[in-house]
Structure formats: C-alpha cells, structure tokens
Amino acid sequence: MPAMRKRLGDLLIEAGLITEAQLEDALHTKKENQKLGDALLERGIISEQQLIEVLEVQLGISHISLYRYPIDASLMSLVQKDFARRNLLIPIKKEGNTLTVAMNDPMDYYAIDDLRLSTGFQISQVIAARDEILAAIGKYYNIEEFPEDFQVTNDVEQDGENAPAIRLVNQILTAGIQQKASDIHIDPHETKLLVRYRVDGLLRTERTLPKALQNVLTARIKIMANLNITETRLPQDGRIKLNLDYTSVDLRISILPTVFGEKVVIRVLDLSNALMKLSQMSFNKVNLQRFINLIERPSGMVLVTGPTGSGKTSTVYSAVNHINTEDVNIITIEDPVEYQVEGINQVQVNHQVGLTFANGLRSILRQDPNVVMVGEIRDAETAEIAIRASLTGHLVLSTMHTNSAIGTIPRLFDMGIEPFLVVSSLSGIVAQRLVRKICNECSVAHPPTEMEQNVFQKRGLKVEQVFTGRGCKACNDTGYKGRLAIHEVLVIDDQMRSMMMNNNSVHSLREYALRNGMIFLIDDGLLKVKQGLTTVQEVLRVALSD
Numbered sequence: 374m375p376a377m378r379k380r381l382g383d384l385l386i387e388a389g390l391i392t393e394a395q396l397e398d399a400l401h402t403k404k405e406n407q408k409l410g411d412a413l414l415e416r417g418i419i420s421e422q423q424l425i426e427v428l429e430v431q432l433g434i435s436h437i438s439l440y441r442y443p444i445d446a447s448l449m450s451l452v453q454k455d456f457a458r459r460n461l462l463i464p465i466k467k468e469g470n471t472l473t474v475a476m477n478d479p480m481d482y483y484a485i486d487d488l489r490l491s492t493g494f495q496i497s498q499v500i501a502a503r504d505e506i507l508a509a510i511g512k513y514y515n516i517e518e519f520p521e522d523f524q525v526t527n528d529v530e531q532d533g534e535n536a537p538a539i540r541l542v543n544q545i546l547t548a549g550i551q552q553k554a555s556d557i558h559i560d561p562h563e564t565k566l567l568v569r570y571r572v573d574g575l576l577r578t579e580r581t582l583p584k585a586l587q588n589v590l591t592a593r594i595k596i597m598a599n600l601n602i603t604e605t606r607l608p609q610d611g612r613i614k615l616n617l618d619y620t621s622v623d624l625r626i627s628i629l630p631t632v633f634g635e636k637v638v639i640r641v642l643d644l645s646n647a648l649m650k651l652s653q654m655s656f657n658k659v660n661l662q663r664f665i666n667l668i669e670r671p672s673g674m675v676l677v678t679g680p681t682g683s684g685k686t687s688t689v690y691s692a693v694n695h696i697n698t699e700d701v702n703i704i705t706i707e708d709p710v711e712y713q714v715e716g717i718n719q720v721q722v723n724h725q726v727g728l729t730f731a732n733g734l735r736s737i738l739r740q741d742p743n744v745v746m747v748g749e750i751r752d753a754e755t756a757e758i759a760i761r762a763s764l765t766g767h768l769v770l771s772t773m774h775t776n777s778a779i780g781t782i783p784r785l786f787d788m789g790i791e792p793f794l795v796v797s798s799l800s801g802i803v804a805q806r807l808v809r810k811i812c813n814e815c816s817v818a819h820p821p822t823e824m825e826q827n828v829f830q831k832r833g834l835k836v837e838q839v840f841t842g843r844g845c846k847a848c849n850d851t852g853y854k855g856r857l858a859i860h861e862v863l864v865i866d867d868q869m870r871s872m873m874m875n876n877n878s879v880h881s882l883r884e885y886a887l888r889n890g891m892i893f894l895i896d897d898g899l900l901k902v903k904q905g906l907t908t909v910q911e912v913l914r915v916a917l918s919d
Contacts, residue, residue: 388427390419422814425500434479439505440849446513451492454514460484463509475501511551538589561634573809591635598626651691655857663862668692673800674763678775683806684858685772706733707748730755747771753788763798778802778863779882796870802863806915808907810855812848816840825909840905859898
C-alpha cells in the first residue's frame with residue numbers, strides 16, 4: 374500500500390492533463406476541506422471521466438459502473454451511511470477476508486484505513502463515478518425488500534418512525550433525488566405497485582412493490598402533505614418541503630383516483646438549483662439578446678409557452694431574477710409558489726378562500742408594482758386583466774400552454790379577448806422545449822445520415838458532421854446526460870401588429886417572422902445539433918418541422 378501512495382496532482386501532471394500552475398492555483402483557492410479532484414472538476418479543468426481514466430491507468434485500479442453491478446445489499450450493515458456519503462464510497466462485494474469498495478477517490482487512504490479498522494476486512498478499491506455512488510447509497514441503504522404476499526400489520530402511528538411505510542417513502546424520495554428525477558410516479562396496478570422515476574425527460578421503472586403497501590404508502594404521503602387521508606374518491610394536491618441528505622427540496626404532490634386505487638405523482642423541485650442566470654438557460658446569442666430586450670422594457674406583456682415540463686417556469690424565474698433590483702417592485706401570483714426568491718413579493722393562489730389568479734391580480738395592481746409575474750394564464754378573465762395591466766405601464770410576465778410562439782396569438786383570440794387588446798399589449802413570445810444533451814464523455818462525431826442531411830437541407834442549413842453518444846458508464850449507456858432548452862423568440866413589431874389587426878393567417882405571420890430573421894424551434898435545435906450538443910432525433914421528437 375505505501376508504494377501506491379502517490380499524490381493526485383502529480384498523477385494528473387504526469388498524464389499531461391494539468392500544469393504545475395493550475396495545480397498550485399487549485400490548491401490555494403479550493404474551499405476548506407474540499408478535495409483537489411473536486412476543485413479541478415468544479416473549475417472545468419478536467420472532466421470526471423479523465424480523472425477516472427488517469428487513476429485507472431496510473432494506479433491499476435479498475436473502473437466499474439454501479440448501475441449494472443450486482444451489489445450485495447447485505448454489506449450495507451458493515452459501513453455506516455453517513456461515512457459512505459461523506460467519503461463517497463459504497464461496499465459492493467465480499468470474498469473471504471476482502472471487502473471490495475467502490476470509491477470516487479481511491480487515493481483517500483484515511484477512509485481506506487478507517488474501513489479496514491472498523492470492518493476488520495482487507496479493503497480492495499474500485500473506481501466509480503460520484504453520481505453513481507450517491508445513487509447507489511440512496512438505493513441500497515436501509516433498503517427494505519417486501520415479499521409478494523406481504524401484509525401490513527402495524528399502522529404508521531403504532532410503529533412511529535420505524536413503520537415500513539415511513540421507511541419506504543423516505544427511500545423512494547431519497548433515491549429519486551439522488552438520481553436527479555424531475556418526477557416520481559407511484560402507479561397502482563391490479564396486483565402490484567410500480568415506482569417510476571422521470572430522469573432527463575424519460576420515465577423508467579425503479580422498483581415493484583406488493584399491492585398490500587398501496588394504502589399505507591399513499592396515506593403516509595398524504596400525512597406529509599397535510600392532505601385528507603380519508604378522501605379517496607377525489608383528486609388532491611399538496612406540497613412537502615424537507616431536507617433530505619443535506620439537500621433542500623420542495624415536493625409538489627398530485628393524487629388522482631384510478632380504477633386500481635390512487636396514483637401519486639411527486640414533482641421534485643431542487644431548491645439548490647432554483648435560480649439560474651439567463652446565460653445558463655441555453656439561449657443562443659441572438660435569442661438571448663432579443664429576450665433580454667423584451668424583459669428590460671418598462672411595460673408590455675411577455676409570454677413563455679410550451680407543454681408541461683418544458684422548463685417554462687425556470688425561464689420566467691430567470692427573467693424575474695435578471696430584473697430583480699432594489700428600485701423595482703416585483704409581485705408574483707402563482708399556483709403554487711414554486712421557488713421563493715429574496716426581494717420579490719410572492720402571492721399563493723388559494724381557491725378555498727376565493728383568491729384566484731384574476732382576483733389576486735386585481736389586488737396586485739393596487740400595490741404599485743413595476744413588474745407582475747402571473748404563474749400561468751389559464752382563462753380569459755386572467756388573460757384580460759394581465760393584458761390591461763401591461764397597457765397601463767406594467768411589465769407582465771406569464772406562461773401559457775401552446776405549441777409555438779406564433780400559435781399563441783390565435784389562442785389568445787380564441788379566449789374571447791378583443792384583438793386590439795392583444796395587439797396593443799404583446800411585446801414578445803418565447804416558445805421552448807427540452808431536449809436531452811449528448812453525454813460529454815462518449816460523444817463521437819460522424820457524417821450525417823441521409824435522413825439527417827434532408828432535415829438540414831429542408832431548413833436551408835448545411836452540415837458536415839453530427840455527434841452522437843456511444844453510451845458509457847457515465848450516462849448509463851444511453852448516450853445522453855442532462856437536458857438543455859431549445860427556443861424560438863417572437864418579437865412583435867408594428868408591422869406584425871398591423872397584420873394581426875387585419876386578421877392575417879398564422880401562415881402569413883410565420884412567413885413575415887421568417888423574413889425578419891426569427892429562429893424557429895426546429896432551427897434552434899438543428900443549430901445545437903451542429904454544435905454537438907444534441908441529436909436530430911431529439912430535436913424532431915419535441916419540435917416537428919412544418
């Protein structure tokens with residue numbers, strides 16, 4: 374062991390990945406108790422895959438993917454969960470007197486020595502990615518397997534914190550947060566209960582539970598969200614705010630009665646990633662400048678549109694954050710308030726006492742606001758008040774569910790709002806979708822296929838090479854990791870206002886916008902394909918060409 378005790382910085386310099394100057398800078402500026410590897414990753418000097426490859430080659434320690442590894446769940450009793458999380462490691466296999474441990478930093482000799490002393494085993498290290506270790510800790514620690522014929526014998530109150538329902542809900546939430554799921558689904562079937570996670574926009578089944586757990590599981594979630602546990606025939610919505618494994622999360626609960634019982638969907642809002650700058654929202658340079666010009670105007674209405682789960686709320690919050698200064702009075706009305714932002718007055722819709730979007734908006738306008746953010750325009754009354762507010766010197770930001778920026782205009786007309794009001798108030802509309810990003814670690818370039826060439830040619834674009842992800846341990850062999858937004862930004866000018874007043878068709882509005890240099894969703898997506906950020910298949914999945 375002592376022969377192996379090289380320092381990480383020396384290994385990285387030997388491999389030519391960093392310079393002496395970069396090493397010195399990282400050592401002097403890293404946070405207290407932060408590991409050197411984490412500091413270099415945070416600065417973007419090296420990637421996690423490069424770090425793993427150096428350790429694998431230089432130390433002769435193998436790298437494994439925990440997603441597919443058959444981890445022995447019984448070994449969790451040997452290593453405390455807090456120790457595993459703090460040192461980013463997890464025991465995975467035991468052979469004779471040797472315990473194999475997956476570590477993010479196989480050169481953490483203090484942790485290895487602690488493990489040897491506390492377990493009494495010789496320690497064999499393998500390398501695994503940080504996210505994989507955290508996901509495995511969330512999945513395997515305190516995991517509870519329930520047989521098919523499991524019967525609930527004790528209720529939540531009787532067993533207190535040790536009740537199976539409480540432990541199980543904590544496991545499901547923790548594992549979902551570790552895997553960066555945006556939604557957790559608990560789906561009742563005739564003979565079983567499925568737990569599914571939506572990760573990077575796609576649903577996948579995480580585990581199957583016995584049908585006998587359905588009622589206690591739903592009751593536990595209702596108790597946490599202060600919902601009525603005796604009501605099983607009507608939909609219910611609630612909210613839970615909690616700290617799980619040092620992460621502050623907001624959970625929005627939706628319960629819907631189905632033929633096999635109540636289906637629960639939990640939307641996970643990670644408060645640590647709540648407010649991103651507009652520059653981090655994947656706008657291309659032209660669209661970013663157009664959007665900033667729209668939201669920096671003193672009045673007018675700016676709408677962000679797209680289907681559920683397309684990131685509209687995140688974009689609106691980023692816009693609000695961009696204009697949030699001391700001399701601006703910003704008031705929002707939301708259902709529910711998703712992220713709490715310092716310096717902004719946020720109002721929560723409450724239908725039980727008659728505080729609707731429309732009523733709340735009327736009161737807000739008496740509060741001398743400069744900027745009003747309406748969570749969503751769902752009906753004609755809310756739309757009309759928001760439009761009138763924008764005509765009386767207020768900047769109004771809101772979201773709507775429409776397919777495209779130009780398609781929002783007839784949608785407002787269809788709501789029964791006077792066309793002259795819509796025309797006078799609208800400053801601009803942003804439509805957006807989310808596409809999966811190609812994994813950085815396994816991205817490869819190749820000539821475009823005939824289908825890809827045709828898609829680019831139809832849009833008047835040329836392409837010489839496109840990128841795809843081969844699939845690797847970092848992305849769980851999917852070829853994708855993370856998501857980014859594609860946008861179209863429609864700026865309403867005087868000519869377009871005149872066309873709207875004359876009842877011109879959507880097609881002619883589209884033609885005019887194209888001549889004026891508007892970048893449509895599909896075009897923005899294809900430009901991001903050229904940059905190697907995503908694939909043609911992903912763009913076509915969310916933004917079909919006309």
